[in-house]
Amino acid sequence: MAGDGTDMIEPVIGVIGGSGLYEIDGLEDREWRQIETPWGAPSDALLFGRLAGVRCVFLPRHGRGHPIPPSRLNYRANIDAMKRAGVTDIISLSAVGSLKAELPPGHFVLVDQFIDRSFAREKSFFDTGCVAHVSMADPVCRRMGDTLEAQARGLGFDVTRGGTYLVMEGPQFSTRAESELYRSWGCSVIGMTNMPEAKLAREAEICYATVAMVTDFDCWHTEHDSVSVDAVVKVMQGNADRARALVRAAIPRLGQRRGACEAGCDRALEHALITAPDRRDPALLAKLDAVAGRLL
Numbered sequence: 536m537a538g539d540g541t542d543m544i545e546p547v548i549g550v551i552g553g554s555g556l557y558e559i560d561g562l563e564d565r566e567w568r569q570i571e572t573p574w575g576a577p578s579d580a581l582l583f584g585r586l587a588g589v590r591c592v593f594l595p596r597h598g599r600g601h602p603i604p605p606s607r608l609n610y611r612a613n614i615d616a617m618k619r620a621g622v623t624d625i626i627s628l629s630a631v632g633s634l635k636a637e638l639p640p641g642h643f644v645l646v647d648q649f650i651d652r653s654f655a656r657e658k659s660f661f662d663t664g665c666v667a668h669v670s671m672a673d674p675v676c677r678r679m680g681d682t683l684e685a686q687a688r689g690l691g692f693d694v695t696r697g698g699t700y701l702v703m704e705g706p707q708f709s710t711r712a713e714s715e716l717y718r719s720w721g722c723s724v725i726g727m728t729n730m731p732e733a734k735l736a737r738e739a740e741i742c743y744a745t746v747a748m749v750t751d752f753d754c755w756h757t758e759h760d761s762v763s764v765d766a767v768v769k770v771m772q773g774n775a776d777r778a779r780a781l782v783r784a785a786i787p788r789l790g791q792r793r794g795a796c797e798a799g800c801d802r803a804l805e806h807a808l809i810t811a812p813d814r815r816d817p818a819l820l821a822k823l824d825a826v827a828g829r830l831l
C-alpha cells in the first residue's frame with residue numbers, strides 16, 4: 536500500500552499544549568479558527584499554520600488563560616476538531632509530577648503506557664447504536680516516539696524513552712498514600728489529562744505521542760516540597776521553551792510525506808466495529824462522520 540506510492544499522505548501535525556503552553560511559535564500563515572463539532576465546543580479556537588512547509592494545528596488543551604479544569608475538558612470535541620482539521624499525528628505536551636527519583640523536574644519522559652484512573656469523563660465516541668472496541672495495548676505511536684526521541688537527544692535534552700503515565704481525575708493533587716500506591720505500581724509520572732485524550736485519538740485513528748515534562752516530585756519525596764501550582768508554573772517556564780524547540784525540530788520530520796503509519800494507529804478502527812449495519816443508529820453515525828466516516 537505505502538510502498539507503491541498510491542496511498543502516500545502529507546501529514547498534518549497537531550500539537551496539544553498543556554499547562555503553561557498556550558501558544559507555539561515559529562508558525563507561518565497563522566490563523567486562529569473556531570471549529571464546530573457534533574460533540575460540542577473544543578477548549579478554544581485552533582491555531583492553523585505551517586512550519587517548514589508542514590501543515591500544523593495547535594490547540595491549548597485548557598484554553599488560552601487556562602479556564603478549563605481537567606474534568607471539564609471536552610476531550611471528544613478536542614479530538615474531533617483535530618480530525619476535522621485533517622490532523623494525522625498529535626504531539627501531546629503535558630506537565631506531570633514525577634514518581635521516580637531519577638526523573639527530576641525539567642526531565643522529559645516519552646511515555647509509552649498509561650494507567651487510566653480518571654472516572655468523570657466521556658471516554659468514547661462510540662455508544663449504543665455503534666459499538667467499537669479499539670486496541671489500547673500500545674497507546675503511543677512508536678513511529679512518533681522514535682522521531683521525538685531522536686530530536687530531543689539531538690537537542691541535548693534530558694529525556695527518557697518509555698514510562699507509565701498515571702492519569703488521576705483531580706483537580707486536587709494526590710494524597711501521599713495515593714502517590715505511594717502509584718509508585719508501588721511502577722508508574723513514572725502522574726498527570727490529569729492524557730486519558731481519555733489518547734483513547735479518543737486512537738478511536739479517531741490519529742497517531743498520538745506524549746511529551747511528559749516533569750515539573751515536581753508530587754508529594755512522596757521526603758527532600759522536596761509537595762506539589763503546588765506555583766511550583767508547576769515556575770518549572771514549566773523553562774520546560775515550555777524546550778518543548779517549543781522540540782516541536783520545531785520534530786515537525787519537519789513528522790511532516791514528511793509517508794505511507795500508512797507503521798505502528799497501525801491510522802487503521803485502529805478496521806477491526807473494532809461490532810454493531811451490525813442494520814442495527815446502527817443513523818443519528819450516532821452522523822456524529823461519527825469525521826472520526827469514523829472512512830469506514831461507515
Ligand SMILES: CSC[C@H]1O[C@H](OP(=O)(O)O)[C@H](O)[C@@H]1O
Nearest residue numbers: 553554605629630726727728767
Ligand atoms: C497546573 S498543575 C496540574 C495540571 O497540569 C497538567 O495539565 P496538562 O496535562 O494539560 O499539562 C495536569 O494534567 C493538570 O491538568
Ligand SMILES: Nc1ncnc2[nH]cnc12
Nearest residue numbers: 630631632725726753762
Ligand atoms: N504532581 C502532579 N499531579 C498531577 N498532575 C500534575 N501536573 C503536574 N504535576 C502534577
